[in-house]
Amino acid sequence: MFKKFLLLLCLLTLPLTHGLFAQSQYPIIPLPTKLTPKEGQFQFTKNTRLILPLADKGLMPVVDFFAAQLRTASGLPLEYFSANSTAIPKGTHVFFIEAPAGKVGPEGYRLTIEPDRIGIVAATPKGYFYGVQTLLQLLPAEAFSPQLVKKADGAAPRWTAPCVQIEDEPRFGYRGLHLDVGRHFFPVPFIKKYIDLIALHKLNTFHWHLTEDQGWRIEIKKYPKLTEIGSKRKETIIGHASRNNKAYTGKYDGQEYGGFYTQDEIKDVVRYAQSRFVTIIPEIELPGHALGALAAYPELGCNPDKIYQVATTWGVFEDVFCPREVTFNFLEDVLTEVMELFPSEYIHIGGDECPKKQWQESRFCQELMKKQGLKDEHELQSYFIQRIEKFINAKGRKLIGWDEILEGGLSPNATVMSWRGIEGGIAAARQNHDAVMTPGSHVYLDHYQTDPQNEPLAIGGYTPLAKIYGYEPIPASLKPAEAKHILGTQANVWTEYIKSSDHVEYMVFPRACALAEVAWSLKECCTYADFVARLNTHFKRLDYLKVKYAKHTDAPLKL
Ligand code: ACM
Numbered sequence: 087m088f089k090k091f092l093l094l095l096c097l098l099t100l101p102l103t104h105g106l107f108a109q110s111q112y113p114i115i116p117l118p119t120k121l122t123p124k125e126g127q128f129q130f131t132k133n134t135r136l137i138l139p140l141a142d143k144g145l146m147p148v149v150d151f152f153a154a155q156l157r158t159a160s161g162l163p164l165e166y167f168s169a170n171s172t173a174i175p176k177g178t179h180v181f182f183i184e185a186p187a188g189k190v191g192p193e194g195y196r197l198t199i200e201p202d203r204i205g206i207v208a209a210t211p212k213g214y215f216y217g218v219q220t221l222l223q224l225l226p227a228e229a230f231s232p233q234l235v236k237k238a239d240g241a242a243p244r245w246t247a248p249c250v251q252i253e254d255e256p257r258f259g260y261r262g263l264h265l266d267v268g269r270h271f272f273p274v275p276f277i278k279k280y281i282d283l284i285a286l287h288k289l290n291t292f293h294w295h296l297t298e299d300q301g302w303r304i305e306i307k308k309y310p311k312l313t314e315i316g317s318k319r320k321e322t323i324i325g326h327a328s329r330n331n332k333a334y335t336g337k338y339d340g341q342e343y344g345g346f347y348t349q350d351e352i353k354d355v356v357r358y359a360q361s362r363f364v365t366i367i368p369e370i371e372l373p374g375h376a377l378g379a380l381a382a383y384p385e386l387g388c389n390p391d392k393i394y395q396v397a398t399t400w401g402v403f404e405d406v407f408c409p410r411e412v413t414f415n416f417l418e419d420v421l422t423e424v425m426e427l428f429p430s431e432y433i434h435i436g437g438d439e440c441p442k443k444q445w446q447e448s449r450f451c452q453e454l455m456k457k458q459g460l461k462d463e464h465e466l467q468s469y470f471i472q473r474i475e476k477f478i479n480a481k482g483r484k485l486i487g488w489d490e491i492l493e494g495g496l497s498p499n500a501t502v503m504s505w506r507g508i509e510g511g512i513a514a515a516r517q518n519h520d521a522v523m524t525p526g527s528h529v530y531l532d533h534y535q536t537d538p539q540n541e542p543l544a545i546g547g548y549t550p551l552a553k554i555y556g557y558e559p560i561p562a563s564l565k566p567a568e569a570k571h572i573l574g575t576q577a578n579v580w581t582e583y584i585k586s587s588d589h590v591e592y593m594v595f596p597r598a599c600a601l602a603e604v605a606w607s608l609k610e611c612c613t614y615a616d617f618v619a620r621l622n623t624h625f626k627r628l629d630y631l632k633v634k635y636a637k638h639t640d641a642p643l644k645l
Contacts (some may be wrong), residue, residue: 141184
């Protein structure tokens with residue numbers, strides 16, 4: 087009895103915005119910045135209309151997105167009316183309202199739910215989009231159904247949302263999810279589903295890792311052999327690639343593997359991502375991870391007479407681009423086509439894991455280093471990246487690369503993606519460069535999420551849900567002025583051991599839900615237990631969306 091009394095006391099004294107009450111009534115992921123619970127609820131009925139502001143300013147596709155989803159699940163008509171219409175029938179209304187200048191940030195929104203009206207206030211279509219994503223999460227999970235929902239007795243569910251006042255905007259401007267399509271290829275319908283899931287979680291960046299040692303996956307018109315030859319490998323290793331792993335077999339499957347995206351497909355995906363307010367950052371790996379390209383065009387390597395083959399196993403390979411003029415011309419041509427396809431401000435040029443052995447052995451490279459006054463091969467890599475950065479900057483774009491681009495001197499305007507830990511991000515910020523934090527220790531979703539004994543084979547590592555949830559992107563050692571350079575965070579999904587899209591979903595969810603909250607919500611917003619309580623409702627949404635998320639993790643998903 088006393089225990090029950092204590093529990094009641096705790097529940098009553100918890101701040102409502104962050105306590106269990108709020109979590110169960112308002113199971114939103116990521117949790118909004120400020121949420122004030124209110125009494126009562128709004129019910130969508132056949133008499134609920136959507137009222138649009140006088141100036142459209144790109145809002146229409148967002149209203150269509152919301153209405154289409156809810157119409158599909160509910161069968162309600164959700165008619166539109168303009169705010170100045172004198173013919174708005176009686177009933178309940180959802181008002182889309184333009185924010186007064188300067189009151190709401192570019193990704194922010196305000197959502198007020200009262201018993202007879204809902205107001206969504208934003209300054210941009212993106213802000214409205216996040217507002218309707220939140221509204222959908224306040225409806226029963228059935229709102230995410232891809233077909234009309236009927237209860238067992240044939241009756242329709244009550245489409246209610248609890249009354250609330252929400253003011254929301256993201257903590258970080260960069261909120262990313264990555265996918266490696268080089269090691270395994272994933273078709274366009276899945277890429278679109280992945281983008282939908284990125285948007286559902288209010289992430290705003292899809293980092294598309296398009297070229298690898300094991301396959302070049304983007305059509306380049308000027309260099310057709312990149313896809314004719316570079317997108318195919320003879321076969322694929324079975325089991326783990328490391329001899330030290332007990333799943334090592336040393337055997338290969340004997341089956342050709344390949345796939346690539348045509349430029350038309352890429353344009354279609356870019357348009358789709360724009361409709362979901364997701365920026366796609368393409369990655370073209372250089373100077374390492376280049377075997378797909380070298381197999382097609384051996385003259386780009388330091389040993390042009392060598393027969394290069396698209397890699398059939400996983401790891402880091404010594405065959406890298408040679409810093410000759412022919413290579414720079416090739417890369418500039420490739421990047422020109424890439425920049426025509428992708429409107430993103432950032433172009434990712436890789437820069438990671440580039441062994442220097444062939445440059446050390448190359449007379450050409452050694453002479454180039456002497457001529458340019460470069461003291462070692464790290465400076466030669468820096469020379470390579472700086473030339474590429476100049477080219478990208480001249481086209482009005484920015485270069486981003488993995489943290490090895492710090493070695494030998496950072497290019498003047500480069501942004502660093504810190505993956506080998508947080509040190510790269512710290513070093514970049516201290517040099518007044520921007521950084522995105524993606525440390526392998528916390529946000530690599532190719533790592534095991536629970537006891538490897540009962541899991542599908544993974545590369546290694548151990549990153550359970552709670553660990554990602556506890557990740558803090560701003561390194562404690564940075565001063566506030568330096569910390570401003572940390573643009574945000576991203577989870578990475580390398581696919582050596584992930585062959586199918588179902589397996590991608592299993593590795594990514596629910597861990598990406600935790601990342602979304604790290605990237606969007608306030609640092610002190612909630613406990614892991616709060617998150618898990620909301621996640622249990624979120625799982626029902628993911629079920630409707632047919633996401634094959636991992637249902638077990640090391641954390642019990644019950645409170
Ligand atoms: C990386 O994981 N090689 C960036």
